Amino acid sequence: MALGIRLLGRPCIERPDGPTYRLRSRKSWALLAYLLLSEAAPTRSQLAGLLFGEADDPLRALRWSLAEIRRCLGDGASLDGDPVVLRLPEGTVVDAATLIHASWADAVEVVGIDAELLDGVAVRGAPAFESWLLSERxxxxxxxxxxxxxxxxxxxxxxxxxxxxxxxxxxxxxxxxxxxxxxxxxxxxxxxxxxxxxxxxxxxxxxxxxxxxxxxxxxxxxxxxRERPLERVGVPTEASIEAVIEAGTAAIAAGAIEPGVASLRSAVRLSDAGRSTRLRVRSREVLAEALIHSLRGLDEEGLAHLHEADRLALEANDPISSAQARAELGYVDFLRARYDRAELWLTESLALSGDSPSVRAKATTYLGSVHSDLGNYPRAVELLDEALRLSREVGEARRAAYTLSMLGRIDLIRGDLDRADVHLAGSVELAEGDHWLSFLPWPQALRGEVHLARKDPGRASETLEQAFARACQLGDPCWEGMSARGLALVAEATGATDLAFETLLDARTRSNRLADPYVWLDAHILDALCELGLRHGHPDTRSWSDAMRELTSRTGMRELTVRAMLHSAALGNAGDASAAVLLAADIDNPMLHALM
Structure with a gap:
């Protein structure tokens, strides 16, 4: 039996050499949880300030708790250094880590899966830790x-x-x-x-x-x-199934989305009646991509087809098709801000992709986007640069355009406006060259914000208005929300404060009108609402701050969580400023650090 650490529900430690053990001090439990769940090793001074700031000798109190944890974990574990590094014996099971990082088949077996983290552990006199614990819960x-x-x-x-x-x-x-x-x-x-x-x-x-x-x-x-149990159909030929798939794909490419999706649904039924696993996988993957990327709001149906395609591909020993399905599963979780699940699917996709540069380009692009949303910018840039190389290698202009837009977004967030403009101009050029008009509003909206950051509201307004008009013509909630956010910032910069708030609220409504929004964008819009609300004393600022804090902490968006904490601190919430400084320490963004 391996060492087991249970943080969900009432915490305890299950040692292989004895009975279940519980630490005597609540602060020791708090310290252990922080060490297990934090991404970076904290310094002793950080831990002392986080948990023992009211003690007569904070560092001595920290040493006592570290010693209690060492005794509890046994000889196979080590806990020392500055920064403090916790090393657990091989095979140790931490329930919260399994829940967050394991496959669903393993994670769903965690005891107390829906119990509260550190249930019953209330730590007094440590407001920064309470702020962190709320986010982690x-x-x-x-x-x-x-x-x-x-x-x-x-x-x-x-x-x-x-x-x-x-x-x-x-x-x-x-x-x-x-x-x-x-x-x-x-x-x-x-x-x-x-x-x-x-x-x-x-x-x-x-x-x-x-x-x-x-x-x-x-x-x-x-x-x-409108779903129905699958009906039996006659056994079709492979040629007839392929013809239906081709017809559906062609219809979608021509803009006839709903008829194309109807054809692909028929292809799935026909392929199930046939005997070709290859076509059962292909029909599901093509249908899922159409549902997710073309017919917005039906990602849930697409997910079901992707899971089936993945299972069938693995049973048929077809790792490339499995990698393709897992890349798309990761993309949906990326949009939904289920970043841990997305990272798991995308990492597995890369492991299965073999020598397929196209699949590797897709999975790497999405994985870089995940790390960008999370605020892991150096890793995001590394992955997106590799995705750009692979996309160019296989001649996938649209993938390259998407990748350049995400690199440009990182540059904009970090304040590197020249580099942002180069990346976003490249994205626009590739999208226009490949006639990918349905994508153009995204890099255009980002480029509009670059112009605004350069104190050129006129050019920003022109770019953003064009992006917004295109987005409305397409009916894309994400592009509408992003370009409307930029227009709101232009309005505020030119003194139209009431219009700015009205436009931001409209941007949020637009971006969330379907079941499958891009969740990061909602937090991005809330961040702008909070900034303007604090600047102009808007009465709804606290509700926006609370909504942003809950959303970003649930999803693990690190930079946006820090920004939410700073907004909350500005409204007088004790502990949030200190917690924000702690969480921001390992985020590589000079623009964020300037706010500390």
């Missing part, structure tokens, strides 16, 4: 919710509808207003032929939405309600 809860949802989708792909439904119910209970949870649960009822249960669930969800938000169910739930 939200992040762990979000990880549990994501794992339950992923387990339900994974079991659906295996045909285990009863087990899948149990996990879907638990995920929905954790976030009752999440439309994707409801869509999955209703789809499971419909596939099992339990129409009455599906109708009851739909009615309850519609009533809740109307009561809480005053809106009707979205497209994802409506599509789930």
């Amino acid at each position: 939200r992040r762990v809860a979000a990880a549990a919710e994501g794992v339950l949802h992923e387990a339900a989708v994974g079991l659906l792909a295996r045909g285990a509808l009863d087990r899948a439904r149990g996990f879907a119910v638990r995920a929905a209970a954790m976030s009752p207003l999440d439309e994707n949870h409801q869509a999955l649960l209703i789809r499971l009822y419909r596939l099992a032929g339990e129409d009455t249960a599906a109708e009851t669930q739909y009615a309850a969800w519609a009533e809740l939405l109307d009561t809480e938000l005053g809106v009707a169910p979205g497209e994802a739930v409506e599509v789930a309600m």
